[in-house]
Amino acid sequence: MSTAGPAGAADTADVVAELVAALPDGMVVTDPTITEGYRQDRALDSAAGTPLAVVRPHRTDEVQTVLRWASAHRVPVITRGAGTGLSGGATAVDGGIVLSTEKMRAITVDPVTQTAVCQPGLLNAEVKKAVAEHGLWYPPDPSSFEICSIGGNIATNAGGLCCVKYGVTTDYVLGVEVVLADGTAVRLGGPRLKDVAGFSLTRLFVGSEGALGVVTEATLRLLPAQPPSCVVVATFASVRQACEAVLEVAGRMRPAMLEFMDAAAVNAVEDKLRMGLDRDAAAMLVAASDERGAAGSEDIALIGSVFTEHGAKEVFSTDDPTEGEEFIAARRYAIPAVEAKGPLLLEDVGVPLPALADLVVGIEQIAAEQQVLISVIAHAGDGNTHPLIVHDPADAENTRRAQVAYGQIMELALSLGGTITGEHGVGRLKRPWLGDQLGEEVMALNRRIKDALDPAGILNPGAAI
Amino acid sequence: MSTAGPAGAADTADVVAELVAALPDGMVVTDPTITEGYRQDRALDSAAGTPLAVVRPHRTDEVQTVLRWASAHRVPVITRGAGTGLSGGATAVDGGIVLSTEKMRAITVDPVTQTAVCQPGLLNAEVKKAVAEHGLWYPPDPSSFEICSIGGNIATNAGGLCCVKYGVTTDYVLGVEVVLADGTAVRLGGPRLKDVAGFSLTRLFVGSEGALGVVTEATLRLLPAQPPSCVVVATFASVRQACEAVLEVAGRMRPAMLEFMDAAAVNAVEDKLRMGLDRDAAAMLVAASDERGAAGSEDIALIGSVFTEHGAKEVFSTDDPTEGEEFIAARRYAIPAVEAKGPLLLEDVGVPLPALADLVVGIEQIAAEQQVLISVIAHAGDGNTHPLIVHDPADAENTRRAQVAYGQIMELALSLGGTITGEHGVGRLKRPWLGDQLGEEVMALNRRIKDALDPAGILNPGAAI
Numbered sequence: 001m002s003t004a005g006p007a008g009a010a011d012t013a014d015v016v017a018e019l020v021a022a023l024p025d026g027m028v029v030t031d032p033t034i035t036e037g038y039r040q041d042r043a044l045d046s047a048a049g050t051p052l053a054v055v056r057p058h059r060t061d062e063v064q065t066v067l068r069w070a071s072a073h074r075v076p077v078i079t080r081g082a083g084t085g086l087s088g089g090a091t092a093v094d095g096g097i098v099l100s101t102e103k104m105r106a107i108t109v110d111p112v113t114q115t116a117v118c119q120p121g122l123l124n125a126e127v128k129k130a131v132a133e134h135g136l137w138y139p140p141d142p143s144s145f146e147i148c149s150i151g152g153n154i155a156t157n158a159g160g161l162c163c164v165k166y167g168v169t170t171d172y173v174l175g176v177e178v179v180l181a182d183g184t185a186v187r188l189g190g191p192r193l194k195d196v197a198g199f200s201l202t203r204l205f206v207g208s209e210g211a212l213g214v215v216t217e218a219t220l221r222l223l224p225a226q227p228p229s230c231v232v233v234a235t236f237a238s239v240r241q242a243c244e245a246v247l248e249v250a251g252r253m254r255p256a257m258l259e260f261m262d263a264a265a266v267n268a269v270e271d272k273l274r275m276g277l278d279r280d281a282a283a284m285l286v287a288a289s290d291e292r293g294a295a296g297s298e299d300i301a302l303i304g305s306v307f308t309e310h311g312a313k314e315v316f317s318t319d320d321p322t323e324g325e326e327f328i329a330a331r332r333y334a335i336p337a338v339e340a341k342g343p344l345l346l347e348d349v350g351v352p353l354p355a356l357a358d359l360v361v362g363i364e365q366i367a368a369e370q371q372v373l374i375s376v377i378a379h380a381g382d383g384n385t386h387p388l389i390v391h392d393p394a395d396a397e398n399t400r401r402a403q404v405a406y407g408q409i410m411e412l413a414l415s416l417g418g419t420i421t422g423e424h425g426v427g428r429l430k431r432p433w434l435g436d437q438l439g440e441e442v443m444a445l446n447r448r449i450k451d452a453l454d455p456a457g458i459l460n461p462g463a464a465i
Numbered sequence: 466m467s468t469a470g471p472a473g474a475a476d477t478a479d480v481v482a483e484l485v486a487a488l489p490d491g492m493v494v495t496d497p498t499i500t501e502g503y504r505q506d507r508a509l510d511s512a513a514g515t516p517l518a519v520v521r522p523h524r525t526d527e528v529q530t531v532l533r534w535a536s537a538h539r540v541p542v543i544t545r546g547a548g549t550g551l552s553g554g555a556t557a558v559d560g561g562i563v564l565s566t567e568k569m570r571a572i573t574v575d576p577v578t579q580t581a582v583c584q585p586g587l588l589n590a591e592v593k594k595a596v597a598e599h600g601l602w603y604p605p606d607p608s609s610f611e612i613c614s615i616g617g618n619i620a621t622n623a624g625g626l627c628c629v630k631y632g633v634t635t636d637y638v639l640g641v642e643v644v645l646a647d648g649t650a651v652r653l654g655g656p657r658l659k660d661v662a663g664f665s666l667t668r669l670f671v672g673s674e675g676a677l678g679v680v681t682e683a684t685l686r687l688l689p690a691q692p693p694s695c696v697v698v699a700t701f702a703s704v705r706q707a708c709e710a711v712l713e714v715a716g717r718m719r720p721a722m723l724e725f726m727d728a729a730a731v732n733a734v735e736d737k738l739r740m741g742l743d744r745d746a747a748a749m750l751v752a753a754s755d756e757r758g759a760a761g762s763e764d765i766a767l768i769g770s771v772f773t774e775h776g777a778k779e780v781f782s783t784d785d786p787t788e789g790e791e792f793i794a795a796r797r798y799a800i801p802a803v804e805a806k807g808p809l810l811l812e813d814v815g816v817p818l819p820a821l822a823d824l825v826v827g828i829e830q831i832a833a834e835q836q837v838l839i840s841v842i843a844h845a846g847d848g849n850t851h852p853l854i855v856h857d858p859a860d861a862e863n864t865r866r867a868q869v870a871y872g873q874i875m876e877l878a879l880s881l882g883g884t885i886t887g888e889h890g891v892g893r894l895k896r897p898w899l900g901d902q903l904g905e906e907v908m909a910l911n912r913r914i915k916d917a918l919d920p921a922g923i924l925n926p927g928a929a930i
Contacts, residue, residue: 203668422659452917
C-alpha cells in the first residue's frame with residue numbers, strides 16, 4: 001500500500017497508467033475536454049476540483065478493479081450517476097477520480113415476482129418504461145425522472161411527487177450489490193419481500209451518497225400499473241390558507257399527490273405554457289387520487305370541498321387523466337420555468353406538516369430581507385419544499401445574498417423541527433448545516449459507520465457527512 | 466473500566482448492588498422466582514442462562530444508566546420486549562442482565578401528521594387500538610399482534626399478514642430514539658416522511674435484534690383506517706396447484722392478504738373451531754382485498770377465477786367483513802391449533818415466490834424422511850412460510866429428528882434462493898445457518914457494523930449475527 005498524501009506529477013501519471021492498464025481500452029478517460037464535463041453536477045459547485053480521470057465501467061468486476069486500485073493508492077472516488085444531483089454529491093475533487101455509472105445500463109424485469117434487477121446507470125424514466133412493458137410500475141418519481149439515474153436515486157434515497165402515498169426510493173429497494181472501498185463486492189437482500197437475516201444493510205446503503213460503497217446493481221420492488229388519476233386543482237388568495245388546506249387533506253386521507261406552487265411559480269409556468277393559470281393567486285395546489293373506480297372521484301370531491309372550506313378562490317377537478325396530467329405537468333414544469341428567470345440555488349428543506357405554513361411564510365420573509373427572488377414549490381403532502389433561489393452569478397453581491405438566504409432557509413427549517421434535505425441529499429453544499437440538524441452525538445455515530453466501512457476515507461470524501 | 470472476564474460471586478454481588486443503587490427502588494429484580502420467567506422467550510431455548518438481574522426501566526434515562534453500568538462492567542445486556550420471540554433473540558445468558566421494556570408504555574398519537582410516538586413496551590395491538598381511536602391504522606400485523614411488543618417488532622423488523630400489500634415494520638418507523646452500548650442516547654429521524662440528512666441509521670436499527678442499541682422510543686407512520694376487506698377462500702387437492710395459484714395472483718394484482726394453510730393446519734383448526742373446513746383438502750388459501758368500493762369485489766372475483774383456473778375444489782367469497790374475518794381468524798388460529806398437537810419448533814423460511822411450491826413440497830419430504838409432523842402455514846403472497854415442527858421434548862430421539870428437520874428446512878430454503886428468516890429474526894436458534902445464507906464477506910460486513918457500534922460486544926451477545 002502506498003502512503004497517503006499528495007503525489008508528484010510523475011507519480012500521479014504512473015498511478016493513472018496503472019488503472020488504464022488494468023481496464024479495457026477507453027474505459028479510463030483523461031482527455032480534459034471530456035473530463036471537464038464531469039467536474040460538476042447540477043449544483044454547479046464553483047469549488048469543484050479537477051479529476052485525475054473519469055472511469056466509465058460496464059460491469060461490477062471493473063468497479064472492483066477501480067476500487068482496489070483506489071484503495072491501494074488512496075485515491076478519492078466520486079461516484080456519479082447522471083450528474084443531476086442538486087447538492088454537489090458528485091462534485092469532483094482534485095486528485096480523485098470520477099466513477100461514472102452511465103454505461104451500466106442492464107435491466108431484467110421479472111413480472112412473476114414483480115421485481116426488476118438493474119444496473120445503476122439506467123435513468124429512472126427508463127426503469128419505469130421497462131417495467132411498464134410488463135404492466136408494472138416503479139413508483140418513485142423525482143421531478144427530474146427523465147434525466148436522473150436510478151443509481152443516483154438510490155444514493156440520495158430520492159423521493160418525488162407520489163411519495164406522499166407510495167413512499168420513497170428505499171421502500172422499493174429489496175437488495176443491492178455493492179462494491180466496498182477495498183474492492184470487495186457483496187450482495188445484500190434480494191427478490192424477497194421479507195428477509196431479516198443479518199442487519200438491514202441494504203437500507204443503510206440507500207441514501208449513503210456514495211460514501212459507504214458503490215451500488216452496482218439493485219433489485220427493485222414493483223407494483224401493478226398505477227390506476228389512472230383524478231386530479232383537483234385550486235388557487236388560494238393566501239399561502240397560509242393553502243397550507244392549512246394541505247394539513248386538513250393529509251389528516252383525512254391519503255392522496256396520491258399533493259403539490260404546492262407559490263405565485264412566482266404559477267406565473268413562471270404561465271409565462272411559458274399559457275394554460276390560463278390564475279396569475280393573481282398567492283398559491284396553487286394540485287392533488288390527485290389514484291384509487292380505483294368511484295373511490296377516486298370521491299377522494300377528489302372530498303379534497304375539493306376541503307379546499308373550498310379553506311377559502312379556495314377557484315377549484316377545478318377532473319377525472320379525465322389527460323386533462324389531469326396537464327396540471328401535473330404544469331407543476332413538474334415549475335423548476336425549468338423559474339430557472340428561465342436566472343440560475344437557481346435549489347433548496348430541499350422539509351418540516352413536519354403542521355409547520356408548513358410557517359416555513360413558506362418565513363421563506364417569503366427571507367426573500368424580502370435578502371432582496372432575492374425565491375419561488376417555493378413543494379411536495380406539500382409530505383412537508384418537503386423546494387425553495388428556488390434565483391440569483392445572478394455575474395453579480396457578486398446578489399450571489400452573496402442568495403447564499404445567505406440558502407443558509408437561512410435551512411436554519412428556519414431546523415427551527416421548525418425540520419430537515420435540511422428531504423430528498424436531494426447533503427452532498428457538499430449542505431454539509432455545513434448537517435451538524436446543526438443531527439447534533440454532535442448523531443454526527444459521531446454517522447462517523448463510526450463511515451470509518452467502519454471506509455477506513456481510509458476514499459469514498460466521496462467531503463460529501464454526505 | 467473493569468477488565469473483561471468472569472467475576473467472582475462477591476464481585477458480582479457488588480456489581481449488581483451498584484446498579485440497584487443507581488436506579489429507583491424495585492427496578493432491579495434479582496428474586497429468582499421472578500427472574501426465572503425472563504430466562505427464555507417463546508423459542509424456549511434449553512441452553513438459556515440465568516441472568517444476574519432483570520431490570521424494568523420506565524424511562525430512557527434509566528436505560529442509559531443501565532447501559533453505562535453494563536459498559537463499565539462488561540455485563541451482557543439482553544433486551545426483551547414481551548418475550549414472544551421465536552428465534553431466541555431474548556434468551557438470557559449467564560452473567561448478563563435482561564433489560565425488559567415492559568414498563569415503557571407511553572404513546573401519543575398525532576392525527577394531523579398521522580404519526581405516533583411510543584415507547585417500546587406497548588403491545589402491537591395496543592398501538593393499533595390507540596391509533597384507531599383517531600381513525601388511523603398501524604399496518605404491521607404479526608400473528609402474535611395481541612401479545613407481542615412494538616419494541617420487539619422493531620427489533621426483528623416484524624411482518625405479518627398485510628405485508629404483501631403494506632410492507633413490514635421498517636416501512637412504518639420514521640424515527641427512533643436509541644440508547645447505544647455506552648449509554649449515549651441519540652434521536653434518529655422523526656415525524657417527517659422524507660429526511661435524507663445523514664446515513665439511514667433509523668433503518669439500520671430496525672431489525673438489529675438488540676445487538677446495536679436499545680430502542681427506547683419510536684416515531685411510527687400511520688395510515689388512514691383500513692377499508693373493510695372482501696375475502697375469498699379456496700381449497701385445493703394439491704399443494705402445488707395452490708402455490709401456482711398464489712404465483713398467478715401475485716403477478717396480476719396486489720391483494721391485501723394472501724395466506725396458505727396445508728392439510729394439517731386446516732385439520733388442526735377444524736378440530737378446534739368446527740367451522741366446516743374441508744378436511745380432505747391438501748391446501749387452503751385465504752385472500753383479501755381492501756380496495757374501496759366496487760374495486761374490492763372486482764379483486765376478489767379475479768382472485769376467485771384464478772383459483773378456479775388452478776383447479777380449486779371449492780371457492781367461497783364474501784364482501785361481508787364479519788364473515789371474511791372468520792376465515793382470517795381461522796388462519797390466525799393455525800399456530801395455537803397445531804400447537805395443541807405438541808410443542809412446536811416454529812420455522813420462518815422464505816423464498817422468491819416462484820420457488821414456493823418447491824419449498825412446501827420439499828418440506829413435506831423432510832417431514833416424511835424425519836418422521837415428524839410438520840404443518841406449513843404461509844404468508845404465501847410474499848413467499849414467507851412458517852413450517853410448524855411438532856415434537857415431543859420427552860422423546861429425545863423425536864426431538865433430535867425435529868431439530869434435524871429444522872436445519873434441513875433452512876438448507877432447503879437457501880438452495881431455493883431464499884432466506885432462513887423472513888420476519889422472526891435470527892436470534893440464537895438460527896445463527897448456525899446465517900453464514901450459509903450471507904456468505905463470509907457479508908458476515909464480515911455485519912461484524913464491522915457490530916464492532917463499530919458495540920465494540921465491547923455487550924449487546925445481546927450470541928444473537929443476531
